[in-house]
Amino acid sequence: MLRLTFLGTSSGVPSLTRNVSGLAVQTHLGRAWMLVDCGEGTQHQVQRAGLSLHDLQAVCISHVHGDHCFGLPGLLASAGMNARKEPLQLIAPEPVWRWLQTTLECTDTHLPYPLEWIDVADPTPWQWQPSITLSRHAQKHRVPSYAFRIDCTRAIRRLKTDALQALGLPPGPAWKALSHGQDVPFEGRLLHSADWVHEEVQHIAAVLGGDNAEPACLQAACEGAQLLVHEATYAQAVLDKVGPGPMHSSVQLVATFAQQQGVPNLILTHFSPRHHTADEQQVLRTEAQTHYQGQVFLAQDFDRFELAFDGALTRRH
Known part of the structure; x- marks a missing residue:
């Protein structure tokens, strides 16, 4: 089982109802969890979601933009002030690692636990737990950006x-x-x-997309996956007006790709603040359902989803 808790679902800047990017991932193996992206304010969201920094095993940063990493120094410092001693994996771009080291040094911050960096561009899959593997997949954005695929198996x-x-x-x-x-x-x-x-071996896979202007970049990553989580910053009409400069996806682009790939479950997130109202969310939902016949959700902060080993996805507010 995979459990996803959305800690932030806004793009660029936070709003009164949504924080910037952060996603907690847990499995059926216990309290250990992994954080995907860490925008400003994520540590507050972690507390509100009832997660413990002592149980955090890895932080994955998809790319260097601030709404995905500005919360990292504070979160790591708080973990240290809460007497964390266990090592923590950081899977992140090399510029984020350099920035973090400089920030900790300039603020006289000393972590009382080992922080082990893995370059997100390294193609070697990371074995998170004995039966859970994390792989990275390049996307198209203004800077190098990566999606994360989690493969989870268990023997019954x-x-x-x-x-x-x-x-x-x-x-x-x-x-x-x-x-x-x-x-x-x-x-x-x-x-x-x-x-x-x-003995029956069960397997599920989820693809957690970062900022990405071309969902088709994830064609190989989505093979055999039961769930795609992907940014949907704009409605298609808004993207047509904004133009290609921001290099983000529309709901239509993501929904069309998920339909073509046959992914049975789709969760959209990373919405532009212009789409945060209930009416605008309905516009996005209608656009998604027009182009995708599977089960689709528009994530809100603190939504929890569980992907069972039979591929069924359940939303728990």
């Missing part, structure tokens, strides 16, 4: 209960022992666990 052991009942072994301690890999004696023979347990 299921007893062959029909076969055991046919054999005459009743439910009870023997079933439990077999399911835990133990061999069990029964009527003069030894039942080997491997013969009575079926």
Whole structure:
């Protein structure tokens, strides 16, 4: 299972209802979480969302623009002031790493835990947890920008209960022992666990897009994915007026791409402040549903989504 908590869904600047970019990612493996982008004010959003900086294992920064990274020094400093000691991974562009080091030095900030930097441009997948891998995928923006794909697997052991009942072994301690890999004696023979347990490997993948003017850049990244999270800064009519300069996507562009790729779930985020009102959100929703037949959501700050291993996506306010 993947759980996504949106900490900021505005582009460029915060508004009264939305902070700038930040997304918390958790899994079925426990309290550990990862942060994707860290705009100004993210540490306040983390507190409001009930997340602990002690459980934070990695911060991923998609690109150098301030609405995606200006909150980083404060968040890291607060983690240190809260007595964090465990190492923290920072997957970020090299300029962000240089800026962060300079900022910490100039403000006499000393982190009491190791901060381990990985260049976001390094193509080597990062093993977040034993069954969870993070890969990076280049996008098209005014500066180098990357999307993050999270692949999550788990193995489910299921007893062959029909076969055991046919054999005459009743439910009870023997079933439990077999399911835990133990061999069990029964009527003069030894039942080997491997013969009575079926192992099923389940897999889900989510693509978390950063700022990106061409969703088609993520064609390879989206293969086999059950969820695409992507910026939708403008309605198409607004993008036509703004022009290509900002190098952002419209709802129509993202929805059309998701439909062509057959991605079953789509979450839109990173909305221009001009689209924050309820009426403007409805304009974006209608545009998305016109070009995409899957399940689509427009994220709000503090929305939580759960992607189950069967591919079902659920929204929890």
